[in-house]
Amino acid sequence: MSRTLPTIFDLFSQADVPLARSRGGLGIGLTLVRTLVELHGGKVRATSAGPGKGSEFEVRLPAGVEHPEVPPDTETHPASGAGTPRTVLVVDDNVDAATLLGEALRRRGHTVHLAHDGASALETAARVAPEIVLLDLALPDSDGHEVAARLRSELGLTESLLIAVTGYGQRHHRARSAEAGIAHHIVKPVDLARLDQILAAWEPRVGSPKAPAAGAPA
Numbered sequence: 679m680s681r682t683l684p685t686i687f688d689l690f691s692q693a694d695v696p697l698a699r700s701r702g703g704l705g706i707g708l709t710l711v712r713t714l715v716e717l718h719g720g721k722v723r724a725t726s727a728g729p730g731k732g733s734e735f736e737v738r739l740p741a742g743v744e745h746p747e748v749p750p751d752t753e754t755h756p757a758s759g760a761g762t763p764r765t766v767l768v769v770d771d772n773v774d775a776a777t778l779l780g781e782a783l784r785r786r787g788h789t790v791h792l793a794h795d796g797a798s799a800l801e802t803a804a805r806v807a808p809e810i811v812l813l814d815l816a817l818p819d820s821d822g823h824e825v826a827a828r829l830r831s832e833l834g835l836t837e838s839l840l841i842a843v844t845g846y847g848q849r850h851h852r853a854r855s856a857e858a859g860i861a862h863h864i865v866k867p868v869d870l871a872r873l874d875q876i877l878a879a880w881e882p883r884v885g886s887p888k889a890p891a892a893g894a895p896a
Contacts, residue, residue, distance in 0.1 A: 686708055686724050708724075709866075709867045710775065710778065712867070713775075713778045713779075713782075713867060713868075714778060715737055715739065716870070717778065717781060717782050717785070718739055718740075719739070719740045720737060720738050720739035722735065722736065722737045723735070724736075761874070761877050761878030761879075761880075762878075763787040763788055763789065764788050764789070764808075764809045764810050764877065765788070765789045765791075765807070765808045765809050766780075766783050766788045766789065766790050766791070766808055766809070766810040766811075766812065767790075767791050767792075767799065767802060767803055767806070767808035767810070767811045767812070768780050768783070768790060768792050768793070769794070769795075769796075769799040769811065769812065769813045769814055769822075769825070770794065770812075770814040770843065771794050771795060771814060771816075771817055771818050772814070775866070776792050776794065777792065779812065779868060780792050786874070786877075791806055791808065795817050795819045795820070796817045796819050796822075796825045797819055799811075799813070799817075799825055800825065800828055800829070800832070800833070803829055803833055803835065804833055807833075807835065807838075808835070808838060809837075809838055809839065810839045810841065810877065810880075811826075811829065811838055811839070811841065812841050813825060813826060813840060813842055813843065814843055814844060815842055815844040815846070815851075815855070816844065816845070816846075823854060823855070823857075823858040826840050826858045826859055826860055827858060827859070830859055837882040837883060838882075839861055839862075839876075839880050839882075840859060840860045840861055841861065841863075841864060841873075841876065842855045842860045842862065842863045842864065843864050843866060843868060844863070844864075845865065845866050846865070847863065851863070862876055
């Protein structure tokens with residue numbers, strides 16, 4: 679366990695012990711814990727004295743005033759340095775991960791829509807014409823690169839910013855994203871500070887994408 683501590687909160691990280699792997703965990707639970715804690719301005723850390731001596735997890739959260747729940751698909755006041763509020767589509771078959779990322783973006787003032795497969799991503803994009811698409815590349819019904827191509831060719835979202843959000847970050851993965859017209863390739867778990875920089879710096883070349891005409895393919 680002690681050797682695992684530096685990476686214990688990384689996506690797909692698992693302790694290299696037979697019991698941990700025999701129970702079939704995916705290694706995403708602690709990543710979600712860290713993301714949720716950080717969304718509330720806190721920090722989490724793990725400590726252990728060594729194998730067989732147990733582990734301790736410490737969560738620190740700032741004291742503050744409770745904020746009312748933000749309803750889905752609505753704008754909030756942008757946080758300092760968050761840039762221009764945008765219409766964002768988050769596409770990820772991991773519902774928890776998509777929800778957490780969507781909430782982080784809403785807190786930054788963006789209008790957020792969620793989709794959990796390629797078909798619903800295209801249907802939602804046809805309806806809301808997102809300026810930003812955060813796209814998981816391993817979707818249950820289609821390849822994320824194919825979805826990216828259809829967003830461009832079928833829906834005409836040529837000015838939208840496409841960002842891959844994926845668990846794969848090797849050079850050939852990044853190259854394939856670039857070939858599909860995806861401007862940025864972010865490896866999970868999402869570095870929110872980096873994402874803030876990307877969104878704050880982006881401006882469409884011509885203007886915000888126009889909503890597709892009625893009857894546009896979904």
